[in-house]
Amino acid sequence: MRTLFYTILTTIGLCLSAVILVPSFFDLNNYKTKLYKLVESQTGYNLEIKGPVKISIFPKLSFNADDITLINRKEVLFKANKINIYPSIYSLLRGNIAFNGIRLESAEIFIKKYKNKTYNWNTKKIANKTREEKSLDDKKSTIDKKNNNFLIVRNLYLSNSAIEYQDVNVKHNLEKITINFRQNSNKNFQFDGGFYLNDKEHIFKYKAQISKMNVNIKGKLNSEYYNFENSGEYNIDLNKGDLSINGYLKNLKSLTKIDDLKINELYLSSKLSFKKNSIDFNDLKITADDNNIYGNANVEINNKKSNVTSFLNSDYINLNKIYSSKSNTKNVSGVIENEEKDNNKKEKIINKNIFEVLKNIDITSILSAKEIFYKNINLENTQLKVNKKNNIEINLKANNFFKSKLASKFILNKKMEYSxxxxxxxFSLLELNNFYKxxxxxxxxxxxxxxxGVIKNSNKxxxxxxxxxxxxxxxxxxxxxxxxxxxxxxxxxxxxxxxxxxxxxxxxxxxxxxxxxxxxxxxxxxxxxxxxxxxxxxxxxxxxxxxxxxxxxxxxxxxxxxxxxxxxxxxxxxxxxxxxxxxxxxxxxxxxxDEKAVSGVIKKLAEKKLKKSLEKKLEKKFDNLIDNLLEEL
Incomplete structure (x- = not known):
């Protein structure tokens, strides 16, 4: 992605250079074809300017062009309704190309990633330079680094613009982009602006100091979903640096689609160390309503796949303040069907399951907690392991779950089938009785x-x-x-x-x-x-x-x-x-x-009992009669 960014920046720079230099030597409107050939020879792209090219001297020198389009193999890469370029006369006299300012209005950049993992922004390869040319380039690069002259644009103004990124069948749009980049002095820069993604506004504001190839930054990022402050240092040559970050994730219910969350913001802070393909999160702290989690994490990117590893720990977590399992008397399958019907009515909806969200991300995470409290259940020595590769596997071990030892394993595959x-x-049934009163x-x-089972509700x-x-x-x-x-x-x-x-x-x-x-x-x-x-x-x-x-x-x-x-x-x-x-x-x-059957049995028992009683009485009377006869004899 960094290579793609440099490609776009270089291409647009070459095109803008051509727009500046060509009017200096040719008639502004009659020699567009020569300008087109220059851009095509340098980039392989086709430049088209439908509007006129003009020069303004007052209040300051500027070159203006309307309705500009850049095309690669019949695909539009870049277009803008209007471009105003303010060249540096001093740099031009020295033989360098530099801009005091560039203003773009209603510009659009189109980025497309193909199935073979190539992009539509692929510039034409330039022939190998001679040893003398390389030596001159290296010498010039060294001088530029010492003098902080590696930026050819000192002020960039971008308004009402957009970027469209398409990855195979998925399309993302950054809309209403506003950027104001200013070079306040030889070492001090300011970068402000914002954009809209999925109808949500994102705002950034940064200040930077550049000394040779070291960049010190400090700024803020804000949106409906986050509010972060960060500062740090980055070395461009070594492609490594350190960054401190702290702030809040907001509107978590909307962000996670978990309705039973009781918290709606999460505090995060960490010290980041990053190099070419790796980011370390040290001194990581996560706070949610007085629940604190500490630890470290690492993100490695290899072959466009991210591997996330984290080790987290906490002394005490009160889940009652974070999550609430509300009683639900509705039939769950019916609820799912109703949600699906409602979702089909919406034009814009994020309908991704967890595998689609975590595409190209592998996870290994361990959370250890001395105590976890939830609904009067006090778990002890809890360990939660989460692994995601082909499947998602969650292992939970804990003591004192209703006085028992608990071990659970949950495995979910890409078809959303689980075991x-x-x-x-x-397990103490007395404790369970007390829990439910x-x-x-x-x-x-x-x-x-x-x-x-199978998880059917893919919208969460x-x-x-x-x-x-x-x-x-x-x-x-x-x-x-x-x-x-x-x-x-x-x-x-x-x-x-x-x-x-x-x-x-x-x-x-x-x-x-x-x-x-x-x-x-x-x-x-x-x-x-x-x-x-x-x-x-x-x-x-x-x-x-x-x-x-x-x-x-x-x-x-x-x-x-x-x-x-x-x-x-x-x-x-x-x-x-x-x-x-x-x-x-x-x-x-x-x-x-069965009243009839019971009555019948009782009647038979009564008859039997009565018969036995009569038999005893008759037997007794007979015995008495015999005794009397014997006495008379």
Whole structure:
């Protein structure tokens, strides 16, 4: 890109030189063809001036040309409605070309990158110079460096101009460009201006001091998305330098497309050291609402590909101040469809996934934090690794995740297909209950989950919630010391066994939800189907009785449905089931049964009990009769 810049600068300089020199020796308007040949011989491009070429003497000498176009192989490279050139008479008398000022109005520069990685700005190669010519050029270059005369334009004024850059099928436009470059003295320069990109204004203002080939700069960059101040030194010969930068990234929600961000600006500061193909970010500091991250980073550019490496650390990060996962009762897939419809209505929209944004960028990043606090969860010794090459891989390790050790791996490919695996060891269900302010189940569990899915919403860089509610897969749980709170299955069994009438079921309802049930150690599998967690029929052993439990939980609306019943040889017990339904924070428990079947069983039990009672009474009376007969004998 630097070579391209020099090519454009040299070409325009040669064209402008021709515009100056030719009128000095020829009639201004009758010898345009000779001027065209001069430009073509030097650059290989075709210059066309449709308007007249004029000279003005007052108030100062200037050469003026209207409607100028520069063409390469039938492609327009540069055009301007009007150019005013103010030559340096002193330089011309000495045989040098220098400009006191150049003013361009409504100029346009067109840059195109082809599939073979070449550009439309490729100047014609000039024949090899003789040894004497090279010696003279080197001598002149040395004198210019000593006297800071390497800039042939001392003042440049550019107004209402534009640059169009096209890379294969992608087009970028810098519009409404305004540049004011001034040489205040032999060593002091000022560079002010601005431009519009995607309808957003970007403004810059810099001062520079040039001593030989060392450039000291100090200035500001501003836009709707950033506000930075920087200063430093750059050596043109060595192509290396140092730069201090500090400022803010702004409007982060709009910039990142992450709606759940609570912060809208980010403070950044660093000391940059850069050379030919490398930039080091030393003493890097990132601050967001009292959260501080420190570290170092490096960017290397090889074969037009950037490799970004960073090592960051923090003592404490409060994510509650940065990110908020808002409850969302809408169907996520429906939301995605609506967003896509809305996006199709817009003429201008940035619709790139994360791979398109990070094209030609490889990333290796490690963030270590002693503590991360989020929604009353206090993670300890957290390490986050992010790698991006062909795929994006995110690895997370942390301690004290509900008292467990957490290890997660997320892999995303270019088709936006992902795999998501999690391992938990020693997860406390009591801590989970406290987190959600419920009292449902206590104990500990180990978990292994393997999930897969596809991210469909390409208009956001990384839609976290969609990953949460759009996955399919299996989670395996090994539970220890499980206790179901406020459900007494043992008492339930005993009460059912002693039922003698339907009316007693009311009392049964009162007693079954008092007390707890110990399940001990169990193994359970959960099936993930998008936003729904399904519990297939699972048989649990409770005091030598088998209880079947099945149900589902919706992550999106937080509704739970569970059905529990006895899988027993006792046919009467199997007629009853306990249903849990509603919001997980306050579910409703009910006893369900087939009233006709239960009534029939109770009737049979009553008849059987009555028959047994009668038999006992008859047996007793018969025994008494026998005893009386024996006494009479």
């Amino acid at each position: 998501f695996s999690n391992t938990l060891n020693g 419920v009292n449902l189940v206590h104990g500990y569990l180990d978990l292994e989950s393997n999930l897969k 860089l990384f839609p976290f919630r969609e990953v949460l509610v759009n996955s399919n897969g299996v989670s395996s749980l090994k539970a220890e010391g499980i206790v179901i709170k406020n459900l007494n299955l043992n008492n339930f069994k005993e009460k059912i066994s002693n039922l003698s009438s339907i009316s007693q079921i009311t009392e049964l309802k009162k007693s079954v939800f008092k007390g707890d049930t110990k399940l001990g150690n169990q193994e359970i599998k959960l099936l993930h189907k998008k936003e729904t967690l399904n519990l297939p029929l699972t048989k649990l052993n409770v005091d030598d009785e088998i209880i079947g439990i099945s149900g589902k939980y919706n992550i999106n609306n937080k509704n739970i449905e569970l059905v529990s019943n006895f899988d027993s040889k006792n046919s009467f017990l199997s007629l009853f089931s306990i249903k849990t339904k509603g919001k997980i924070s306050d579910p409703t428990n009910t006893i369900s049964f």
